[in-house]
Amino acid sequence: MELSHPESLTAAPAKLIVENVFKRFTSSRATVQALDNVSLTVAEGEFVCLIGPSGCGKSTLLDIMAGLTMPDSGRVLADGKLVDGPGRQRLVMFQESALFPWLDAFGNVMFGLKLRPDLTGAERRDIADHFLKLVGLEKFRHAHVHELSGGMKQRVALARALAPDPQVLLMDEPFAALDALTRDQLYDDIQRIWMGSRKTIVFVTHNVREAVCLGNRVVLMSPSPGRISQIFEIDLPHPRDINSRDLAGYTSTIAAALKGTLKGAVFE
Numbered sequence: 001m002e003l004s005h006p007e008s009l010t011a012a013p014a015k016l017i018v019e020n021v022f023k024r025f026t027s028s029r030a031t032v033q034a035l036d037n038v039s040l041t042v043a044e045g046e047f048v049c050l051i052g053p054s055g056c057g058k059s060t061l062l063d064i065m066a067g068l069t070m071p072d073s074g075r076v077l078a079d080g081k082l083v084d085g086p087g088r089q090r091l092v093m094f095q096e097s098a099l100f101p102w103l104d105a106f107g108n109v110m111f112g113l114k115l116r117p118d119l120t121g122a123e124r125r126d127i128a129d130h131f132l133k134l135v136g137l138e139k140f141r142h143a144h145v146h147e148l149s150g151g152m153k154q155r156v157a158l159a160r161a162l163a164p165d166p167q168v169l170l171m172d173e174p175f176a177a178l179d180a181l182t183r184d185q186l187y188d189d190i191q192r193i194w195m196g197s198r199k200t201i202v203f204v205t206h207n208v209r210e211a212v213c214l215g216n217r218v219v220l221m222s223p224s225p226g227r228i229s230q231i232f233e234i235d236l237p238h239p240r241d242i243n244s245r246d247l248a249g250y251t252s253t254i255a256a257a258l259k260g261t262l263k264g265a266v267f268e
């Protein structure tokens, strides 16, 4: 089940190619090599989970894929084109939903659709309704953000990210702040949505079981400096149940490897 570094080969065409990316941050206190020669190819329609200890560069790598942060050297290609800034084909969803509190659920999803000036107002309204329904919130169309639970906010954020129809969804610990029951439901939902749309998803998490439940591949990163240390292919059919015993073997293998990444780290 474990594949050799740096990555497995898949038959689908490459959607994202990260090539020899280096990124260093310098503050008044320290210099951190957040990413050190990171290369990764994500195939079209793939669900890739990035996992690793705190500070190993997961969010930095995701931001560089999104075009929100530029690498010091190396490059990212999306569909063979250089990523030199954010674009509507690669949208990011964060841990905190970052919804606009002055808009209702529908208004927040409509806001995401500003990225689609090619659509008419009526088309945008239909699409916003469709995605609110897809995430199970059709009855909360006019609920304001403060009236929504944490899980509902993340559902609205998911609908807002999906509505402009990006080809790539970049998710940075989107479910980390939620209770276990809500998270379990969202694992089912995100798999259903991914299976229906076959979008390319890169998903950052701290949670090994979550990574095994969702990913076609789990990319393990190690800190100081941030590198890809191992890649695991999860050869189980989707949809997967987070509580299934089938996940246990992969989970314990990856959890052991995750512990190992801390042993070799050099903290400056």
Ligand SMILES: Nc1ncnc2c1ncn2[C@@H]1O[C@H](COP(=O)(O)OP(=O)(O)OP(=O)(O)O)[C@@H](O)[C@H]1O
Pocket (backbone or CB within 6 Å): 025, 026, 027, 032, 033, 034, 052, 053, 054, 055, 056, 057, 058, 059, 060, 061, 206, 226
């Ligand atoms: N804007 C920044 N300025 C200075 N240092 C930064 C900045 N962004 C990230 N870093 C540093 O780069 C390293 C990688 O950070 P990053 O947030 O990518 O890690 P992570 O694996 O996502 O961590 P976590 O799991 O805790 O969210 C860390 O040491 C962090 O302190």
